[in-house]
Amino acid sequence: MSAWPELQAAFADYLLHGEQAPALAAGVRSDHIAARSRLLVHRNNVFSSLIDALAELYPVVAQLVGERFFRSVAREYVRTHPPSDPILLCYGEHFPDFLQQLEAARAVPYLADVARLELARHQAYHAADAESLPVRALGGVPQARLGELWLGLHPSIRLLASDYPVSRICELHAGGSPPKPVTLGRESERLLVIRQHYDVETQRLSLGAYALLSSLAEKHTLGKAFEAARAADPHFDLGVQLHDFFDAGAFVDLRMPPTQETKHD
Numbered sequence: 001m002s003a004w005p006e007l008q009a010a011f012a013d014y015l016l017h018g019e020q021a022p023a024l025a026a027g028v029r030s031d032h033i034a035a036r037s038r039l040l041v042h043r044n045n046v047f048s049s050l051i052d053a054l055a056e057l058y059p060v061v062a063q064l065v066g067e068r069f070f071r072s073v074a075r076e077y078v079r080t081h082p083p084s085d086p087i088l089l090c091y092g093e094h095f096p097d098f099l100q101q102l103e104a105a106r107a108v109p110y111l112a113d114v115a116r117l118e119l120a121r122h123q124a125y126h127a128a129d130a131e132s133l134p135v136r137a138l139g140g141v142p143q144a145r146l147g148e149l150w151l152g153l154h155p156s157i158r159l160l161a162s163d164y165p166v167s168r169i170c171e172l173h174a175g176g177s178p179p180k181p182v183t184l185g186r187e188s189e190r191l192l193v194i195r196q197h198y199d200v201e202t203q204r205l206s207l208g209a210y211a212l213l214s215s216l217a218e219k220h221t222l223g224k225a226f227e228a229a230r231a232a233d234p235h236f237d238l239g240v241q242l243h244d245f246f247d248a249g250a251f252v253d254l255r256m257p258p259t260q261e262t263k264h265d
Contacts, residue, residue, distance in 0.1 A: 050078045050091060057092050057122055060173045061099070061115050064108055073102065089126065093119060110164035117166045117202070120158035120193040124200045127156035132249035135242070145256060147223025151216050152253030156195035159214055163188045167202050196249050203248065208233030209241050213250070 051074040055062050062070040077098050083091050096115035099105050105112070132154060141149055160166070165187040190210035192203045205213070211232040215225035229236045245251065 047075060047078055049088070050083070051075060053088050054078075054092050054095060058095060058115050058118050060118055060170050061111060063173050064111060064114065064169075065105070069104075073099070073104070093123075095119070110162070110166055110169060113160070113162040113164055113166045114169055116160055116162070117170055117191065117193070120160055120191075121200050121202065124156040124158050124193045124195045127154075127195060130155050130252040133246065133251045133254065135246035137251075137254055138242070138246075141254070141256065147221060147226070148257055149222040150219070150255045150257075151222060151251045152255075153213070153217055154194060154250055154252050156193075156200075157213075157217070157250060158193040159210065159217060160191040160193065161189070161210065162191070165189055167191055167204060170202075192248075192250075194248060194250060201248075206233060206236075208236030209244075212236070212238075212241060213245070 051071055054074045054077065055070065058070075065073070077095055081094055081098065085091065096112045096119055099115055100112035138146075167189055168187075190205040190207060192205050192210075192213065194201055194203070208229040212225045212229040215228040216222070220228075226236075226238050229238070229241075
């Protein structure tokens with residue numbers, strides 16, 4: 001009989017690829033049920049549970065393509081992207097990129113971005129808790145130094161840019177609604193996904209607001225972020241947008257670089 005690590009490796013390979021090594025069957029007790037049949041039950045259960053997890057995470061994608069197609073695609077994803085984390089909740093983060101590269105999914109060009117939005121909402125819901133700052137937190141910052149400010153984003157925040165109206169598509173299919181026809185125009189979207197208490201919200205952003213938040217997410221100062229926002233929208237109003245983001249609970253930390261006096265001390 002093979003050593004225990006070898007049996008484990010053979011078993012894992014069989015679960016994903018169905019290639020049964022002789023040593024694996026030899027290590028399984030038949031007990032009136034053939035080793036092949038016992039192993040097949042385990043393999044079917046693994047695939048079924050992972051496909052079900054993907055269907056729960058991506059319900060709108062499943063509606064858009066139909067259950068039969070979805071489960072076929074999901075099975076291939078499971079085979080090529082086995083779990084790397086023991087927590088099933090974490091499984092499926094690469095599914096949108098998988099769909100993006102899938103030739104059979106090209107007939108639904110917005111499918112991968114719909115999946116990205118569903119993943120963003122899932123991740124936002126399960127992100128860490130943090131207490132959001134009120135807008136009055138800006139009161140202690142000297143006006144002349146606002147551009148040096150660094151604002152930390154809420155852990156639940158996810159940003160998504162799409163060439164398609166993916167938030168509207170998801171709204172049309174919310175709550176398991178029957179599939180509805182989607183008429184595509186030139187409607188692109190910039191989206192903010194954020195959790196407030198236990199509710200995940202998807203907000204449509206202007207080009208300037210999206211550029212501002214994206215820059216802050218990359219750890220740039222407020223001054224640099226404002227430059228990015230004005231490049232995207234010359235009429236961008238920083239004061240109004242900051243109030244909106246504070247009201248949405250977007251910021252959990254703010255810091256200023258030390259002054260020259262502080263550095264000297």
